Amino acid sequence: MRGFKGIVFVLSRVNRNRSALGEKGLSGVSNASLGFYTVWAAHLGRRYGILQALSRRKRRAGTGAIARACGLHEPAVRVWCEAARSLGLIEGGGDGYRLPADRRALLANPDDVRFLGGQFSYLALRSLDFGAFDAFFRRGEAGAPARRHLREASEEATRWDHTSFLEFLLPRMADVRSRLRAGARVVDVGCGTGGWALTMARAFPRSRFTGIDPDREAIRIATGRNAGGDRRVRFLVGSGAASMRDSGPYDLAYLGEVLYGVKDKLRLLRQVRRSLARDGVLVVAEGLVAPARRAAEPAAQLVAAMGIDFALQGARFFRRSELDALLADAGFRRVKFHDAGGGLWFVVAGVDPSAFGSERGGAARTPRGDR
Numbered sequence: 001m002r003g004f005k006g007i008v009f010v011l012s013r014v015n016r017n018r019s020a021l022g023e024k025g026l027s028g029v030s031n032a033s034l035g036f037y038t039v040w041a042a043h044l045g046r047r048y049g050i051l052q053a054l055s056r057r058k059r060r061a062g063t064g065a066i067a068r069a070c071g072l073h074e075p076a077v078r079v080w081c082e083a084a085r086s087l088g089l090i091e092g093g094g095d096g097y098r099l100p101a102d103r104r105a106l107l108a109n110p111d112d113v114r115f116l117g118g119q120f121s122y123l124a125l126r127s128l129d130f131g132a133f134d135a136f137f138r139r140g141e142a143g144a145p146a147r148r149h150l151r152e153a154s155e156e157a158t159r160w161d162h163t164s165f166l167e168f169l170l171p172r173m174a175d176v177r178s179r180l181r182a183g184a185r186v187v188d189v190g191c192g193t194g195g196w197a198l199t200m201a202r203a204f205p206r207s208r209f210t211g212i213d214p215d216r217e218a219i220r221i222a223t224g225r226n227a228g229g230d231r232r233v234r235f236l237v238g239s240g241a242a243s244m245r246d247s248g249p250y251d252l253a254y255l256g257e258v259l260y261g262v263k264d265k266l267r268l269l270r271q272v273r274r275s276l277a278r279d280g281v282l283v284v285a286e287g288l289v290a291p292a293r294r295a296a297e298p299a300a301q302l303v304a305a306m307g308i309d310f311a312l313q314g315a316r317f318f319r320r321s322e323l324d325a326l327l328a329d330a331g332f333r334r335v336k337f338h339d340a341g342g343g344l345w346f347v348v349a350g351v352d353p354s355a356f357g358s359e360r361g362g363a364a365r366t367p368r369g370d371r
């Protein structure tokens with residue numbers, strides 16, 4: 001989740017001065033409506049490659065040229081360009097359109113820490129499943145229709161987490177960074193379509209990564225994304241101890257926006273702890289409910305609003321104290337919370353040696369030659 005800080009920034013930028021004088025009572029409605037269309041225009045621009053095509057051009061491009069470059073229907077491109085210009089996503093008019101430099105990073109460069117395109121796509125894709133609210137409100141459970149676009153939406157949203165892990169968190173964890181540089185064993189629990197493990201494998205060529213997820217389709221996609229067949233990276237279908245056992249013990253375990261959606265959280269965390277080496281490190285990425293004194297801040301409001309999306313998934317956000325207690329119960333200690341901004345936290349913990357001694361037998365602890 002969800003560079004909310006950034007989304008708030010973009011929406012306020014692109015919609016500023018929209019509330020005309022004399023429209024006071026309705027200004028909230030028009031801003032909300034413009035926010036809705038901004039989310040969709042940004043998502044469509046990314047989905048059909050228009051923003052990416054504009055980001056590659058130095059000069060303005062006409063709608064015919066954009067349509068040809070992207071293989072799209074020109075009248076659809078024209079209407080999108082006018083909407084996107086009006087919303088402040090792009091600039092231009094009759095003689096062509098351009099994507100200003102500051103918006104290239106925000107909307108078209110997924111490797112930039114300022115990139116927010118994925119958050120817009122997350123919101124748009126999740127809204128495609130909101131038809132399931134009928135069942136949720138009437139029967140209390142929405143079932144599979146609530147999750148049809150969840151995998152794709154999550155893949156879009158967590159791009160930012162992965163960049164933030166590299167650029168925000170690792171500089172604060174010098175020891176983990178040097179272990180990754182030297183060659184570490186890493187498990188990505190709930191790896192989804194593999195984005196974190198693959199990004200990390202590119203950044204740390206001496207380390208090995210095992211991604212585990214119960215979602216067979218996600219693992220199929222992740223394996224396909226490992227196009228060069230990099231043997232340092234492997235993806236396995238699974239969720240618990242058995243799938244973590246054979247390639248551990250691990251120096252680092254990552255749970256990126258996984259825990260909130262897991263039914264037996266304590267059990268999973270204990271399994272992860274047993275798969276770690278004595279000096280292993282756990283990193284959990286989660287959105288956290290803001291304390292009451294910060295409830296009026298935009299990121300806190302968005303986390304609270306997003307509660308309806310999480311409820312539809314049968315989940316909810318953690319409170320900080322709750323996650324802290326859960327990690328202690330599972331045998332972790334030295335828990336540190338890092339606020340990455342926009343509602344996302346990285347929570348870093350070490351293995352409690354007393355828990356380590358009392359519960360052997362999780363991972364096969366054979367001596368390793370490559371440490």
Ligand SMILES: C[S@@+](CC[C@H](N)C(=O)[O-])C[C@H]1O[C@@H](n2cnc3c(N)ncnc32)[C@H](O)[C@@H]1O
Binds near residue numbers: 154161189212
């Ligand atoms: C929001 S996605 C995050 C994917 C990935 N960590 C990332 O950063 O892109 C959550 C993932 O957790 C997986 N998951 C759910 N329950 C799990 C469990 N018990 N053990 C492992 N993974 C689980 C889901 O299948 C899904 O792929």
